[in-house]
Amino acid sequence: QGYFTFDPGFMATGSCKSSITYIDGDQGVLLHRGYPIAQLATQASYLEVCYILLYGEAPTKAQYAEFERMVMRHTMVHEQIVYFFRGFRRDAHPMAIMCGVVGALSAFYHDALDINNEQHREICAFRLLSKMPTLAAMSYKYSVGQPFMHPRNGLSYAGNFLHMMFGVPTEEYKVNPIVERAMDRIFTLHADHEQNASTSTVRLAGSSGANPFACISAGIASLWGPAHGGANEACLKMLEEIGSVDRIPEFIEKAKDKNDPFRLMGFGHRVYKNHDPRAQVMRQTCHEVLEELQIKDPLLAVAMELERIALSDAYFIEKKLYPNVDFYSGIIMKAIGIPISMFTVIFAMSRTIGWIAHWNEMLSDPDQKIGRPRQLYIGASEREFTPLEQR
Numbered sequence: 001q002g003y004f005t006f007d008p009g010f011m012a013t014g015s016c017k018s019s020i021t022y023i024d025g026d027q028g029v030l031l032h033r034g035y036p037i038a039q040l041a042t043q044a045s046y047l048e049v050c051y052i053l054l055y056g057e058a059p060t061k062a063q064y065a066e067f068e069r070m071v072m073r074h075t076m077v078h079e080q081i082v083y084f085f086r087g088f089r090r091d092a093h094p095m096a097i098m099c100g101v102v103g104a105l106s107a108f109y110h111d112a113l114d115i116n117n118e119q120h121r122e123i124c125a126f127r128l129l130s131k132m133p134t135l136a137a138m139s140y141k142y143s144v145g146q147p148f149m150h151p152r153n154g155l156s157y158a159g160n161f162l163h164m165m166f167g168v169p170t171e172e173y174k175v176n177p178i179v180e181r182a183m184d185r186i187f188t189l190h191a192d193h194e195q196n197a198s199t200s201t202v203r204l205a206g207s208s209g210a211n212p213f214a215c216i217s218a219g220i221a222s223l224w225g226p227a228h229g230g231a232n233e234a235c236l237k238m239l240e241e242i243g244s245v246d247r248i249p250e251f252i253e254k255a256k257d258k259n260d261p262f263r264l265m266g267f268g269h270r271v272y273k274n275h276d277p278r279a280q281v282m283r284q285t286c287h288e289v290l291e292e293l294q295i296k297d298p299l300l301a302v303a304m305e306l307e308r309i310a311l312s313d314a315y316f317i318e319k320k321l322y323p324n325v326d327f328y329s330g331i332i333m334k335a336i337g338i339p340i341s342m343f344t345v346i347f348a349m350s351r352t353i354g355w356i357a358h359w360n361e362m363l364s365d366p367d368q369k370i371g372r373p374r375q376l377y378i379g380a381s382e383r384e385f386t387p388l389e390q391r
């Protein structure tokens with residue numbers, strides 16, 4: 001059988017070398033190309049962070065302007081893509097639609113694509129970064145039966161997304177700068193997180209030399225699960241189920257009960273056992289947005305009280321279960337009117353740069369190999385097969 005380490009969940013397996021993102025889970029540190037996440041989230045735009053993740057250095061003003069121009073230039077999708085949308089049920093989950101339509105991009109960008117050519121990989125990055133907000137907004141518009149909105153390249157990345165989400169052809173959509181900034185910050189705080197399940201999926205899929213648009217679709221599928229990107233949606237659904245502040249203790253008890261599979265969604269993290277540095281910035285943004293928009297939503301009151309109780313409860317303190325990034329991002333998105341089913345789609349949009357940066361890094365490595373884990377076989381030992389007619 002040869003030698004290998006049995007490591008279910010890859011708790012102790014380093015799958016690659018990477019110079020993109022550094023995490024120290026015990027200290028609550030997250031650095032992108034060496035830059036602390038809190039500084040990036042508060043002092044840089046999402047597109048600047050994308051540049052940093054992709055190229056490794058902060059851009060000069062001229063480099064940034066060119067990068068922004070290139071990204072905003074590719075925002076439209078091929079008109080044929082509209083037919084893919086029409087094939088879906090109106091009530092299809094937008095993540096299901098995203099798995100399909102992003103994968104479908106591979107049919108438009110395949111024959112002339114040479115993934116061993118650095119410039120071709122760069123163009124793939126531009127295309128994905130540009131088209132993800134368009135596809136994401138289209139998946140929402142389709143579900144509510146409104147016309148697809150064309151992108152507006154003169155707006156910011158976040159502003160354009162909000163325009164395509166909430167704009168209608170009959171009137172000019174005014175982007176609220178507070179909402180725009182919060183949206184941009186949500187994108188930044190989800191941009192990359194080293195070898196999480198979806199990024200590892202993209203790397204594994206890409207390690208065989210597969211089409212990058214198809215690989216990103218695989219990443220979207222992996223992200224969808226409630227233990228990963230689906231947590232922000234699951235968290236808001238949980239808040240709805242709790243419904244009122246007086247029912248919180250009942251749910252806290254359920255979460256602590258070993259015989260009950262219920263978990264507090266939006267709490268805990270595989271790597272961060274001290275605090276999630278993204279959650280700290282997100283928490284601050286969340287409180288700012290709620291205050292500035294003056295939204296009175298009983299669900300938000302439940303969220304704030306749940307946060308307070310869980311942070312002071314011995315079980316959560318002892319098990320180091322803090323609110324994670326998805327707890328606060330869900331509340332912000334709810335406050336700015338984004339439907340719950342779109343939460344994970346927005347996570348996927350934001351993480352696309354991380355996925356593509358890792359895919360690019362992997363293919364730039366001359367020692368790159370196809371990913372091929374081993375297994376511990378626990379099935380039947382060798383035995384004689386009896387043909388069907390004798391059984």
Ligand code: CMC
Pocket residue numbers: 193196226227228229231255256262263264265266267268269270271319321324325326
């Ligand atoms: N509520 C109640 N108990 C919990 C929770 C929770 N949210 N999370 C972990 N625990 C308990 C768990 O029951 C276990 O208890 P015991 O030691 O008595 O068996 C202990 O804490 C350790 O849990 P684990 O499942 O072994 O830890 P993990 O590192 O494998 O899981 C996690 C991490 C994020 C999957 C888990 O904390 C969880 O399911 N959280 C809720 C889902 C969630 O919010 N996920 C988003 C993660 S952040 C976004 C992203 O990176 O995708």
